[in-house]
Amino acid sequence: xxxxxxxxxxxxxxxxxxxxxxxxxxxxxxxxxxxxxxxxxxxxxxxxxxxxxxxxxxxxxxxxxxxxxxxxxxxxxxxxxxxxxxxxxxxxxxxxxxxxxxxxxxxxxxxxxxxxxxxxxxxxxxxxxxxxxxxxxxxxxxxxxxxxxxxxxxxxxxxxxxxxxxxxxxxxxxxxxxxxxxxxxxxxxxxxxxxxxxxxxxxxxxxxxxxxxxxxxxxxxxxxxxxxxxxxx
Amino acid sequence: xxxxxxxxxxxxxxxxxxxxxxxxxxxxxxxxxxxxxxxxxxxxxxxxxxxxxxxxxxxxxxxxxxxxxxxxxxxxxxxxxxxxxxxxxxxxxxxxxxxxxxxxxxxxxxxxxxxxxxxxxxxxxxxxxxxxxxxxxxxxxxxxxxxxxxxxxxxxxxxxxxxxxxxxxxxxxxxxxxxxxxxxxxxxxxxxxxxxxxxxxxxxxxxxxxxxxxxxxxxxxxxxxxxxxxxxxxxxxxxxxxxxxxxxxxxx
Numbered sequence: 001x002x003x004x005x006x007x008x009x010x011x012x013x014x015x016x017x018x019x020x021x022x023x024x025x026x027x028x029x030x031x032x033x034x035x036x037x038x039x040x041x042x043x044x045x046x047x048x049x050x051x052x053x054x055x056x057x058x059x060x061x062x063x064x065x066x067x068x069x070x071x072x073x074x075x076x077x078x079x080x081x082x083x084x085x086x087x088x089x090x091x092x093x094x095x096x097x098x099x100x101x102x103x104x105x106x107x108x109x110x111x112x113x114x115x116x117x118x119x120x121x122x123x124x125x126x127x128x129x130x131x132x133x134x135x136x137x138x139x140x141x142x143x144x145x146x147x148x149x150x151x152x153x154x155x156x157x158x159x160x161x162x163x164x165x166x167x168x169x170x171x172x173x174x175x176x177x178x179x180x181x182x183x184x185x186x187x188x189x190x191x192x193x194x195x196x197x198x199x200x201x202x203x204x205x206x207x208x209x210x211x212x213x214x215x216x217x218x219x220x221x222x223x224x225x226x227x228x229x230x231x232x233x
Numbered sequence: 234x235x236x237x238x239x240x241x242x243x244x245x246x247x248x249x250x251x252x253x254x255x256x257x258x259x260x261x262x263x264x265x266x267x268x269x270x271x272x273x274x275x276x277x278x279x280x281x282x283x284x285x286x287x288x289x290x291x292x293x294x295x296x297x298x299x300x301x302x303x304x305x306x307x308x309x310x311x312x313x314x315x316x317x318x319x320x321x322x323x324x325x326x327x328x329x330x331x332x333x334x335x336x337x338x339x340x341x342x343x344x345x346x347x348x349x350x351x352x353x354x355x356x357x358x359x360x361x362x363x364x365x366x367x368x369x370x371x372x373x374x375x376x377x378x379x380x381x382x383x384x385x386x387x388x389x390x391x392x393x394x395x396x397x398x399x400x401x402x403x404x405x406x407x408x409x410x411x412x413x414x415x416x417x418x419x420x421x422x423x424x425x426x427x428x429x430x431x432x433x434x435x436x437x438x439x440x441x442x443x444x445x446x447x448x449x450x451x452x453x454x455x456x457x458x459x460x461x462x463x464x465x466x467x468x469x470x471x472x473x474x475x476x477x478x479x480x481x482x483x484x485x
Contacts, residue, residue, distance in 0.1 A: 068445035069438045070402035073416060077438050080423065081431035167307070174309035178409055185311055198319050206308055206316070213307030 009200045015191045022187025023208060029104050029173045029183060034166060036109030041116030048121065059117070066114035071107075072175050078107040079179040104176035104183075108169065115165045123158030124150065156224070163220030167213050174209075184208065238432045245422055249440070252413050258332070260413030262440060268332065268414060269401045272339030273347075273393075279340060280347030285377070287352055298348075305345035310406055314338045318410050331412035335404065343400055350392045354385035388463075391456035398448045402441070415440065 009015050048059045066074070083091065083103060094102060127150060135145035177186040188205040192198045242249075252260015259267075286298035305313070317338045321329050358381060366376035386393075408416040419437040423430050 064446060065438075065442060068398075068442045068449060070405040070416075070441055072405040072408065073434065073438050073441055076416070076420075077431075077434040081434040084430050171307075171309040174311040175406070177311065185309065185315070189315075202312070202316055202319065206312055209309055209312060210304060210307040214303065217307070 004199060005197070006200050006203070009191060009195060009197050009204060012195070015195055015201075018187045018191055019184070019204065022182060022184040025101065025181060025183040025187075026173050029101060029108065029176055029181065030170045032105040033107075033109035033112060033173070034169055036105060037112035037116050037169065040109065040113035041120060044113060044117035045120045045124070048117070063114040063118055066111045067118075071111050071172055072178060074111050075104060075107040075175055075179055078103045100176070100179050100181045104173070104179060104181050108172055108176070112165060112169045112172075116162060119158045119161040119165060120154060122161070123154035123156075126157045127153050159224045160220065163216065163223070166220075167216050170212060170216060171209070234432065237429055238436055241422075241426070241429065241432055242436060248418050248422060249415065249436075252418050258330075258413045260415075261418045262415045262444070264332070264412075265401065265404050265414040265416075266444075268335060268339070268404045268407070268412075269397065271336055272343055272400050272404070273397050275336070275340045276343035276347055277393075279344035280351050281382070283344060283348035284351035284355065287348065288355060302345045302348060305342055306349075310338070310342055310403055311409060313342055314406060314410060317341070331407060331410050334410060335407040335412045335414075339400060339403065342403070343396065346399070347393065347396055350389050350396060351385065354389035354392075355381055357388065358385055388459065391452045391459065394448065394452040394455060398445050398452070401445055401448075405441075 009019075044059050044062065047055050050056075079100065083094065083099065086094070091099075131149055131153065132145055135149040136142075140148065173183060174185040176183050177189070180186075184205055188201045192201045195201065248261060250261045251263050252258065254260065258264075283298050283302065286294040287302065289295050289298075314335065318334050321334060321337055362380055362384065363376055366380040367373070371379065404412075404414055405416040407414050408420065411417060416437065419433055423433045426433065
């Protein structure tokens with residue numbers, strides 16, 4: 001083994017380039033699947049609030065599937081399984097347009113949507129029914145009461161859980177490596193193979209992951225600080 | 234498609250159940266379950282120690298434990314697996330089977346997550362419990378050992394069970410370092426059959442779903458029972474135990 005030398009990896013043009021592009025891919029996947037998960041989470045929540053038993057059960061089944069099947073297995077089912085039964089034209093298009101990354105975003109996004117929708121739902125459940133009644137009595141329409149009274153409160157109640165799941169979504173982006181996406185963990189494995197500097201490569205990647213996770217946790221703590229100051233803003 | 238899936242299961246159920254055993258290492262779902270049970274059982278004592286260290290007033294205990302928990306929570310499990318895969322053979326001076334690598338990783342990872350559950354359980358107990366135990370002549374350690382921990386752990390049983398479900402889901406990551414378990418068996422099968430990836434991975438997802446869903450349901454039932462029991466305690470005047478919300482953790 002060579003002596004410990006972080007700079008040998010960081011200042012090497014090829015290695016630093018690989019790490020940077022890996023980091024970029026990790027951010028694209030995390031951000032893309034977060035946006036997908038959050039929008040779908042809201043849609044699932046709205047569907048679940050419809051006065052239809054079938055809709056409620058369908059969403060419950062969706063949530064149950066995504067919570068009880070390992071995320072890696074979901075990704076593999078998307079990438080190896082579902083990709084294979086898509087129409088040929090679509091398969092070819094995906095092959096040309098970085099299909100691995102698209103499947104990673106879709107797989108992670110759909111999975112995390114289940115968690116987000118449950119977080120939001122328990123946020124809603126913690127609002128006393130009087131809030132809705134009062135908002136309606138004051139002349140708000142259904143949507144108005146939702147947008148100005150209920151949603152802001154539900155969101156605040158759900159915030160700690162949403163932040164936790166955002167951190168785990170970010171960490172789960174590393175699973176995309178298993179289906180061949182060139183994200184950070186993948187890049188680190190490559191750098192390790194080329195440079196034989198395992199310790200340095202892992203240390204750099206771990207620091208990056210840790211810094212991002214801690215940053216997310218800190219943002220979460222800041223957002224869910226004293227509710228009184230939040231109501232004023 | 235369904236008939237295909239049934240045919241695949243009929244032909245290969247033994248591989249999915251025990252892997253290539255006895256001609257190779259034990260694999261399949263049996264290996265997944267052994268790995269998860271060992272992981273959580275070995276992580277448990279570690280998690281109690283970490284939780285006590287985090288609650289300790291001594292900075293020498295408190296800080297390293299807090300740092301450990303934050304590091305493990307902030308780094309992807311996959312990264313941790315790679316570290317153990319690289320460091321353990323270096324420390325022991327000999328190569329280590331994938332199963333052991335994965336087990337070591339799970340013990341560290343689950344230890345950190347479980348410690349948060351245990352800590353939550355201890356904090357959720359009314360402070361009167363500690364005061365009363367001390368007033369009755371218990372030492373700090375004795376009060377923790379005989380009064381606080383038994384109650385906290387009992388209340389935390391549903392959360393510990395959910396953590397076990399997470400552990401089962403996390404063992405799938407062993408696939409990346411070729412640990413012989415269920416996901417690995419399915420991918421071997423996929424490499425052999427080549428033509429039916431959708432069916433194989435759908436079977437895989439269904440098997441995990443059945444196992445994890447049943448255990449999650451069990452955790453829910455257990456939680457209901459414990460809450461009911463505690464309400465019963467209230468009527469007999471034993472005071473309520475405040476229940477910390479069961480910690481949910483992200484998917485893996």
